[in-house]
Amino acid sequence: MVLKSTDNVLRDLAKRSNVSLHSDSGLVDAVAAAAADDDERRSKKQAEENSAKDEVAVLRRKPELKPIHVRGDESAQLTPWNVLHMFGRAIALARRGAARGLAEHWGALKYSQALTGDTGSFMKLSTEGKETADYYKHTQSSELGVGFALALARRILEQHHPDRVVSIVPADTALRAGWALSSRERGHRQKYRYRPQFFAELWKPGSPSLVLPIACKGNHSNAAYSHGQLASASAHVEAVHIGTWNETPALVFSTQLPVDGPVTVHALCAEGSGGWLSSPNAASGDLDVELSDTNHYPQIALPATGDEPPASIPGFHVTRERYEWFGQVLARTAAAGLTAFAGHSKATVQYLTERQGRKHFTGFAHAAAGSVQDAKHTLLGIHFVGTDHVFRLNGIRVEAFSGVETDLFGHLTHGRVEQHRREIYAHRSVWPSDSWDESWGGPVSIHPDGTVLAMRLLP
Secondary structure, three states: OOOOOHHHHHHHHOOOEEEEEEOOHHHHHHHHHHHHHHHHHHHHHHHHHOOOOOOOOOOOOOOOEEOOOOOOOOEEEEOHHHHHHHHHHHOOOOOOOOOOOOOHHHHHHHHOOOEEOOOOOEOEEOHHHHHHHHHOHHHHHHHHHHHHHHHHHHHHHHHHOOOOEEEEEEHHHHHOOOOEOOOOOOOOEOOOOOOOOEEEEEEOOOOOOEEEEEEEEEEOOOHHHHHHHHHHHHHHHOOEEEOOOOOOOEEEEEEEOOOOOEOEEEEEEEOOOOOEOOOOOHHHOHHHOOOOOOOOOOEEEOOOOOOOOOOEEEOEEEOHHHHHHHHHHHHHHHHHHHHHHOOOHHHHHOOOOOOOOHHHHOOOOOOOOOOOOOEEEEEOOEEEEEEEEEEEEOOEEEEEEEEEEHHHHHHHHOOOHHHHHHHHHHOOOOOOOOOEEOOOOEEEEEOOOOEEEEEEEOO
């Protein structure tokens, strides 16, 4: 394999390429068939084992998946750097390794040479990405699948709701504020293992938020494999109901990253009148109030049928009396993700409950695992504060910087979530879309949440 020069790698990260979005009635039928095949396999396995252990014979899935309607053609232009920015933001609170969440987002940088393409073509795996896939196939496809899915989810939702800001919140972290997800956590444990990976909160100051569960998967295989992944994803988003039974809208994605061929994101949606939370009381400053863990029973209440007693199924149900609480959880979890992305552990602590992982942002950190908020840079004319990371790319030392716009970050460090949201909303359409900063000397990605990810040769 001939390695590109480091400068060429950085410029490739800033190139816009087309990403194909596949969502039509044919996909709906194919996913339904894959779900039926999976249920048949599960039933047969359960009958053979004569056991009802952890294998569910028929999964609960979203009953009516539909194509996603987009304006224009069925492709979107993204840069590889924007995809990595999206993935880095998504895993800032993931608690995947020894870093205990302080620098999880730097895990996105291992894919700096995995994607290639240009404006006139579709994005695909690079030579380096193909070789990595031979050894880390599942990890690479699932992680890049998150980046592509969330980048397109945000674009789709912004197109459908131009008066809203879209915040992506890790579902496990948000749900832990109200439910125990493992045997180590206090509370009524939720043993149902299906749940979405993320929530998209579409918010506007002073108005009710719309919340959609999102499940995203990835593979290095073919379209048929994606059909099975979407069938599985529909079971994951079904685990959360917000409001009326079976009315919560949702998005499911499967990103196909073939070794030979372009990246294709297969996507479907579930529609419904649910997902709406109550209007926040801006005067009360509820979003600025620290939360503690609560213990909701892990069940979804089913509609009453005649004179039969109320029934329930395992899952997470955000009922009307929990709307305000869940809105606070989502807003504060999103704030924690921003401060973690900027490397400020002290600011992150105030936004998380014990079960959400507050302790992971205090105390000892392993060598080279911590992240410190002590860097400042001006990128595309905007001042940012955050943290940096120095590593070698093809033997050459490079510097990566992640941060938040200075004034917005000031609000977050002082716990002013309400004010932060008002300013984000006011500036939601004025962030620059350029993908390269000549004075910085490298790729730059700025998101509507005020975050930035940038990289350059170390000066």
